[in-house]
Structures are given as C-alpha cells and as structure tokens.
Amino acid sequence: MSRVEQLKALALRHQLTVAILATIVIAIIMTAISLSLYASSGTLQLDLSRPGYESARKDITKPEDDTDFAATGVIDQQVLEDYQRRFDNQRNSLNSFSKFKDKGLDDDSLTLSPNTQN
Amino acid sequence: MSRRLALFASLVAFLSTPNVSAATETLGDTQIELIRQNCVAAQSNMQRLEQNETVTRRNRGANYESILKLMAAFNGRTAFNKLNVPNLVSITADVEKKKAEFNENYINYNNSLKVTMKLANCKEQPVTFYDYLTQTRELRVKLSTSIEDIDRLLDSYQTSLDNLKRSVYGFDATQGGGQ
Numbered sequence: 437m438s439r440v441e442q443l444k445a446l447a448l449r450h451q452l453t454v455a456i457l458a459t460i461v462i463a464i465i466m467t468a469i470s471l472s473l474y475a476s477s478g479t480l481q482l483d484l485s486r487p488g489y490e491s492a493r494k495d496i497t498k499p500e501d502d503t504d505f506a507a508t509g510v511i512d513q514q515v516l517e518d519y520q521r522r523f524d525n526q527r528n529s530l531n532s533f534s535k536f537k538d539k540g541l542d543d544d545s546l547t548l549s550p551n552t553q554n
Numbered sequence: 555m556s557r558r559l560a561l562f563a564s565l566v567a568f569l570s571t572p573n574v575s576a577a578t579e580t581l582g583d584t585q586i587e588l589i590r591q592n593c594v595a596a597q598s599n600m601q602r603l604e605q606n607e608t609v610t611r612r613n614r615g616a617n618y619e620s621i622l623k624l625m626a627a628f629n630g631r632t633a634f635n636k637l638n639v640p641n642l643v644s645i646t647a648d649v650e651k652k653k654a655e656f657n658e659n660y661i662n663y664n665n666s667l668k669v670t671m672k673l674a675n676c677k678e679q680p681v682t683f684y685d686y687l688t689q690t691r692e693l694r695v696k697l698s699t700s701i702e703d704i705d706r707l708l709d710s711y712q713t714s715l716d717n718l719k720r721s722v723y724g725f726d727a728t729q730g731g732g733q
Contacts, residue, residue, distance in 0.1 A: 478661035484612055495609040498616075503623045507630030511637070516719055519628055523715075526621040527708060533617070534610045536663075536698045540603045541691050546596035548589050548684075 593676035600671040618653045641714040656700040663693040
C-alpha cells in the first residue's frame with residue numbers, strides 16, 4: 437500500500453478528527469489574512485477600539501443627526517433654508533475640531549529647543 | 555548568498571531612514587545634547603498628542619461622512635427637480651476624494667509619529683530621532699493641508715449654493731446663513 441493510500445485510509449478512519457483539524461487550520465489562515473488586511477489597509481490606525489485607547493473613546497462626539505434630508509420632494513425657500521441650517525451645523529461642528537496645526541510637535545512644546553531650558 | 559542578504563539589508567535600511575532635512579543638518583552640538591537629554595520626555599508628550607489626535611481624526615472623519623451624506627441627498631433632490639447644478643455635484647465628488655486623501659495622510663502621519671515615539675535608545679541616536687521628528691512634522695503639515703483643501707471646497711460649495719438660491723429662487727443668499 438502506497439503512502440498516500442495509507443494516509444487516505446487513516447483519514448477515512450478518523451474523519452471527525454481530520455474535519456476538526458482542517459477547520460482549525462482554515463480558521464488560522466483566515467485570521468492571519470484578516471489581521472494582515474487590518475494592518476495594511478490602515479484600519480489599525482483609525483480603530484479606537486484598540487487597547488490603550490479607553491480614555492480616548494470617551495472624547496468621541498457623535499455628529500448631530502441632521503443628515504436625514506430627503507433626496508426627493510420639492511425645492512422651495514423653506515427647504516433651502518432647512519438645508520442651509522443643516523449644512524451650517526455640520527460646518528460649525530467641523531470647525532470645532534483641531535486642524536493638526538497646533539504647536540504640539542514644535543521644539544518648544546517637546547522641550548527640544550535651547551530657548552525652553554530654564 | 556550572504557552578499558545578496560547584505561545588499562537587501564542595506565536597501566531596507568536606506569528605505570526606512572527618513573530624508574535628512576535642512577533643519578537636521580543645522581543642528582548644533584548644544585541642541586543635539588538637549589535632544590539626547592529630553593527625547594524620552596518628548597516621546598511621552600508625543601504619546602499624549604497621539605491619543606488626542608486619534609480622537610480628532612475619528613470625530614473629523616465621522617463629520618465628513620455626515621456632511622457628504624447631506625450633500626449627496628441635496629444633489630439627488632436637485633436632480634429630482636431637474637435643476638442643473640454641475641458645480642454642486644462636482645464639488646461633492648471632490649470633497650469625497652479629499653476625504654480619502656485626508657485618511658491616507660493621517661495614516662502616513664500616524665505611522666511616522668509612532669516610529670518616532672517608539673524609537674528605542676533615542677538618547678544614543680538623537681540625530682536619527684530628530685530626523686524622524688522632522689519627517690513627522692512634514693507629514694503633519696500635509697495632513698493639515700488636506701483639511702484646508704476640504705474647507706476651501708466647502709466654501710466653494712456654499713458659494714454655488716448661494717448662486718442657486720439667487721438664480722432659481724431669487725432670494726437673498728445671505729439670509730439663509732452660510733459660513
């Protein structure tokens with residue numbers, strides 16, 4: 437009996453074990469692929485559910501839910517004013533967030549400048 | 555074989571080293587010493603900054619999603635009413651593109667920030683630390699520019715919206731608000 441036939445016979449004798457092992461191997465491969473995609477796509481950087489970001493999660497603000505503007509219907513002065521109000525709310529909210537322009541990475545803030553030494 | 559490996563290793567090292575900027579080239583001995591002394595504290599400050607900025611990115615990203623949803627709905631409504639407003643549609647598409655650019659710029663900046671704040675033994679390699687910091691600052695400027703681009707597009711959108719109000723419905727554009 438060749439080696440392949442021996443293996444085949446063994447697999448047929450232990451079908452449940454083989455099925456469980458195959459499931460585990462497939463699950464490991466799928467998890468590895470998912471994790472590599474998670475890291476390579478940049479989702480990792482955007483994900484606040486990671487450990488270490490517990491305190492940061494508290495500062496998340498939910499955008500005002502005024503986006504349910506109907507894509508059908510008439511457009512009159514009242515509708516335009518309603519749309520303008522919603523648009524302004526969104527822009528005001530955007531303007532309240534930092535624009536990554538503060539001096540957080542400056543030499544002075546990081547005490548890397550001779551001027552910041554006492 | 556070992557020569558190939560050495561070549562590969564030097565290529566990887568070359569690609570992972572940030573470009574030495576003019577700022578780094580002008581570092582004096584005093585500042586290098588200062589960086590050596592304070593780089594660990596600076597890394598800890600960067601960690602705090604990173605935590606705050608992750609929240610900012612998340613909030614800003616969610617807000618961009620919301621405003622795009624609103625703009626898309628309005629564009630649909632103008633189409634439903636057979637109004638020809640190509641400006642509004644094209645600006646919406648541009649905002650969408652810039653939002654993707656903002657995400658990409660954030661990821662690049664965040665990667666660079668993490669490399670800088672996790673650089674081991676920064677006390678022993680202060681110039682490398684400062685090179686990484688300089689590169690991170692440049693990526694932060696790029697990120698900030700993409701936010702300004704979106705702001706400008708939203709301003710243009712507002713102007714086009716005002717024009718629509720005036721031309722089609724003939725009422726004062728300023729009465730409805732606008733930024």
